[in-house]
Amino acid sequence: xxxxxxxxxxxxxxxxxxxxxxxxxxxxxxxxxxxxxxxxxxxxxxxxxxxxxxxxxxxxxxxxxxxxxxxxxxxxxxxxxxxxxxxxxxxxxxxxxxxxxxxxxxxxxxxxxxxxxxxxxxxxxxxxxxxxxxxxxxxxxxxxxxxxxxxxxxxx
Numbered sequence: 001x002x003x004x005x006x007x008x009x010x011x012x013x014x015x016x017x018x019x020x021x022x023x024x025x026x027x028x029x030x031x032x033x034x035x036x037x038x039x040x041x042x043x044x045x046x047x048x049x050x051x052x053x054x055x056x057x058x059x060x061x062x063x064x065x066x067x068x069x070x071x072x073x074x075x076x077x078x079x080x081x082x083x084x085x086x087x088x089x090x091x092x093x094x095x096x097x098x099x100x101x102x103x104x105x106x107x108x109x110x111x112x113x114x115x116x117x118x119x120x121x122x123x124x125x126x127x128x129x130x131x132x133x134x135x136x137x138x139x140x141x142x143x144x145x146x147x148x149x150x151x152x153x154x155x156x
Contacts, residue, residue, distance in 0.1 A: 022049045024048040026058050031106075049069075049070075066092065068092060074100055075099060091114075103115075
């Protein structure tokens with residue numbers, strides 16, 4: 001599994017404002033739904049991407065079919081698809097999205113070839129991690145659920 005420093009993950013999350021979530025579900029019990037919902041509640045500008053739900057609305061945002069349907073800058077693409085779908089998504093993102101800085105692959109999703117191409121193009125790539133979990137861990141939120149975050153704080 002790839003290793004990332006907490007500083008790198010925190011820098012990426014702190015500098016990201018617009019996230020395209022590829023494979024978002026409208027089913028509230030699916031991980032892609034509650035991760036996208038959490039990111040929206042944290043103030044990230046979310047663009048839901050799923051061809052099966054294009055034109056529908058989730059979290060007050062219209063779902064688009066493909067990354068090519070996005071006509072504004074995107075900081076991060078968060079991929080909720082199988083690893084074998086990653087190369088096409090990464091290539092589409094690099095070819096069509098303005099301002100792209102990060103490709104993020106969810107837990108269980110990795111692709112060495114797509115990662116190498118994205119990194120060669122100057123993008124940060126995170127594999128096999130969840131931005132919701134990392135945000136909660138790095139910004140001290142998991143302690144509310146009784147988990148040790150490793151973040152030292154003087155707050156009670």
